[in-house]
Amino acid sequence: MLTILFDGIAYGMLLFILACGLTITLGLMNFINLAHGAFAMTGGYVTVVMMNRYGLSFYWCIPAAFLVSAALGAILERTLYRRLYTASHLEQVLFSVGLVFMAVAAADYIMGGQQQLIQLPPELSGRTEILGIGIGRYRLFTIVICAILAIVLQLILSRTRFGSRLRAAVDDRRVAMGLGINVSAVFALTFAFGSGLAGLGGAMGAEILGLDPNFPLKFMIYFLIVVAVGGTSTVSGPFLAAILLGIADVAGKYYVPAIGPFVIYGLMIIMLIVRPNGLFARGGAR
């Protein structure tokens, strides 16, 4: 029971790291980016290639995954995404679906369609008994890393100058521009950072979530759930939503495997009917 809770929290933490970039994309620019999973997949494949082909340590792969995905995000943002900020939602959806299709086919072409496996370092694999609860060491590692990231993220957003610029841009883009904030640069940086976090999540999640070319399609709905349920205005909203989703998904799959997925989708749909702007929205539709 507690083990399931623990696994659920680890899973939820991963989802949060994966989805928080999307929160900002959706919240800041109101851009429906369905291709967010592609960045996560990039991170995952970077890890796989570095570890399995070049034999590098897992600990080096995680920052590398972050950097590669962030770079990719920055490039795509500058070249493609920025043209579509003012486009309609339909065009954004089509564009990002196209990107997902390309990413899926490209990953299939380059890496093959099979499930990728990584060999974790020995100190991270296996289980430890703490207070009578069986805890996967890797899951503990995941939770610790993700929790640190979440706190750092919260601090960046609430305490730094960049964070306040970002929040200003979220609240009102035009006024922020009028005050001399370079919204375009703020957004490019944030987009790159969010993509990087997705890549990092993909790298860490390769073990827990699995990694194959269909990754962006499979997890697209999860990311969207986190964002839609958590709302786009805070860090804590998506964080709680991700944890809830993680626990519900793991528990659902464990206790009622036949109807596990229904629980998630059903909850999401009910949620969206009751609170269309997210669980923790600050009121007022965007």
Add this chain to the structure above:
Amino acid sequence: MTVVANEQSRAVPPSVADAGQAQSLMRQRSRIRFYEVIVWVAAVVAIFVLPSKMLILTEIAILALFAVSLDLVLGFAGIVSLGHTAFFGVGAYVAGLIARHYYAEPVVGLVIAGLASGLLGYVTSFLILRGSDLTRLMTTLGIALMLAEAANQLGWLTGGADGLSGFTLGPILGMFEFDLWGRNGYIYCLTVLFISTMIARRLAFSPFGLSLKAIKANPVRAAMVGVPARRRIILVYTIAAIMAGFAGALLAQTTSFVSPDVLAFHRSADVLLVLVIGGTGYLYGGIFGAIVFTLLRDWLSVVTPQYWMFWIGLLLIVLVLVGRERLSNWIGFLPERFSRQKGGQP
């Protein structure tokens, strides 16, 4: 004639000239255009000229019907749906199950399948009334995924991942056998496509269709001039669901097989792409788009059997970046352009 009536009641005093003008505008808007005649004549001629291409033509007709149904929702009511395949899949499964267990005559199965997905459309339409585009995307996507999961889990009913097979269909209306070359199948699909498109056309170019466009352009303003947005959206969504159900049923009946693929996400994305290629908001976009898309996919899957998705994705991105309006303008008299002439929308 709600819109016309509303315009009259709004104008103080209601002038006869306005009503007459509005009526002539409506008539001009709904007149049969040259390309429509060409499309249907070509579709009929194809029966005799291309007897070896019946199967791909059937595929085009089915996809066209599916796309036309999405155009009602997307092009007219402006609802971005990522789960339109839910209705397609339900239609396919219902038609397959009826043929397998109850009744082999296709038209009966078609009607029941349409009604079943229409019912689903009616029930789910209440979920898309609220919220933003994102919420709608999520809800429609969630419903489609739930159904896909259901089809996968209920193996005793749907055959699970193996799909539903082992049924054969009787002659259409008791007279026309499905032949080996798919000729009667094509005629059957074409007939359904024609009737459905005509119904959709009647709806779309009526005041009802105009009021949908008003809701799409600005819901608040539409409500102000007295358009009951809720009821209109529920109605059009249900009709679109019925038509998508027809399309699914046609696929199940002409192939005698239902795979779980009918509920897959890529089908919803494909049909969006079809509409983007053909252009939204004038119904025939679905038909033109279906022709181009099917031929393109056929060609790509010969050239690169495994990676055709890549090129489809690239096409989507290029289409969006180039601007799909520019591409679909070749057709001439778009309804959008028409309303701009009227000076209603800036």
